[in-house]
Amino acid sequence: MVPYLFMGFGALLVATALMVVLHRNPVTSALFLVLSFCSLAGIYLLLQAEFLGFVQIIVYAGAIMVLFLFVIMYLNLPHDVEHGAHIALRRGIGWMVGALLLLFSLLLARRGWSPGPEAALLPGAEHGNAGAIGRALYSRYLFPFEITSMLLLVAMVGAIVLTKTRRPAGEERP
Amino acid sequence: MTALWSNAIFQVALWATVKVAIILGVLLGVVTYLIFAERKICGHMQARTGPNRVGPLGLLQTPLDVVKLLFKEEFIPAQANKVVFHIAPVLAVFPAIVTFSVIPLGPPPMFVVTDVNVGLLVFLAMSSLGVYAITLAGWSSNNKYALLGGLRSAAQMISYELALGLSTIPVILRAGTLSLVGIVDSQAGTYLIPGTKLALPSWGILHWYLVLPFVIFLVCSFAETNRAPFDLPEAEGELVAGFHTEYSSMKWAMFFLGEYFNMIVICSIMITLFFGGWHGPFMDVLGPVFGPLLGLGWFLLKLGVFLFFFIWVRWTFPRLRYDQLMNFGWKVLLPAAIANVLIAAVWLYWRANA
């Protein structure tokens, strides 16, 4: 059952990821990206990472992609017009580099690495791994956690400062 | 064939399918009469009778409205993005239905479709997907009123989702689990008020540190379901009909259905988190067969009270202005929710170590 589900989610993931790159309309690309994030969340669930699976949907599908859509709609972008020699060249080079990279990574994977011994169960699997992740975050990974929160704060302030329209001094706010 | 029937996975899947089918069927019926109830209640609040012509007491009004909607002409704007235009109404209904699979409607295992150990995250994830329906409907209609409604809703729902998520954290801290079944279990029984002999049900709302989260959750749930006083995405006075201006026939009905599904879902979650879920008195008296049924009854009773409250609020309060809405969300609800997380955490830690 699980391998079939994995294959299904994997096929959906690859197909939607390709559509993100191939589709001309940025909104459609963004929607396909949402779908691929959701299928990735499905794969996380199959890999016993249920906390991450739903956080993936909340963070990526619920926040990041909505922001993307918001910006695309705000800028009111039309379909991308892409023709001409340099575009064709770029496309050729891009797909070739992608294919070479894939070939290279698959060759690396064929070197017969042994996966190592398997332990019995993920820690905290019986109560769901949200508690176990929380415990690790607030003990071993406390410092990175705090740093990340600072990063988020800086990013928030930065985004607000960047997008603020500057008005000349003395002008009333509408 | 017998091997298939005794297969554990098959049995789980079969039972889940049966339960989902029952819930879906019941929900569709409930929504029809919820709309009827809303029209009746609002009628009485405005000193009129509400629908009373079709069938006895007007009870056939909404089923026949559904039939009317089914046969109405469907109009799609010429410049609309056809595919997205068709997908958006489906997205309005789908997240709400998915959330139902984790809500404990009664004592497990009978009245729970599935007990996911991250049940609350399922609810949060699905409510965050709800933004897409409205945003995409607004964008794909190629209508400036619809687009404004869609963008407003995206901003509104993202803003209020933060406070909504934060207000559930004290509940999680108290229950120590994200599973909704576990959260309901943590509210079983009674507790004595310190210093008195008065026993209270140990529902979330009856603990002092969960009162403010409940209020925040309630306010945010109005915003999440896009109902008055937060129905800016479809503010009919300024935006024609907001994001569903260009929708007609059954597609429009899907948005309506989604709104009412969302209302039922968010009320159920509120009951599960703060009002003890299916817990109520006299359940252990009735024995193993009728006790769980009474549990389901208590849940439905609480649900009815909350749905009435939602309708009551809609027909009582005027709509907020957009800047008031944003200020309230970001400058009042969010800091209050964060402060409450801190207070609840310190209190629970102190009580556990006292």
Place this chain on the structure above:
Amino acid sequence: MIPIGWTLTLSAVLFCIGVAGVLVRRNALVIFMSIELMLNAANLAFVAFAHQMRSLDGQIFVFFVMTVAAAEVAVGLAIIVNVFRLRETVFVDEINLLKG
């Protein structure tokens, strides 16, 4: 039980689609989406190894990557909006002046 080879292959394919997307497209927003694809490919590999090694550390790294991605998207989109206000385009090959 899913063999780790499958997951890693999927992760590699996803990463390469992301790389190709960055190189092929010239719309800054789509390039940004392709970068998100690559980040997610790395996340998938982390989760796969966490599953294989029965350790939560990989999942915690994914958690951090998601947070960083959220911060990155907020700032990146703000930059793209600013560029669009100045140059009226989001195509990266038309944004070729160092001074605005």
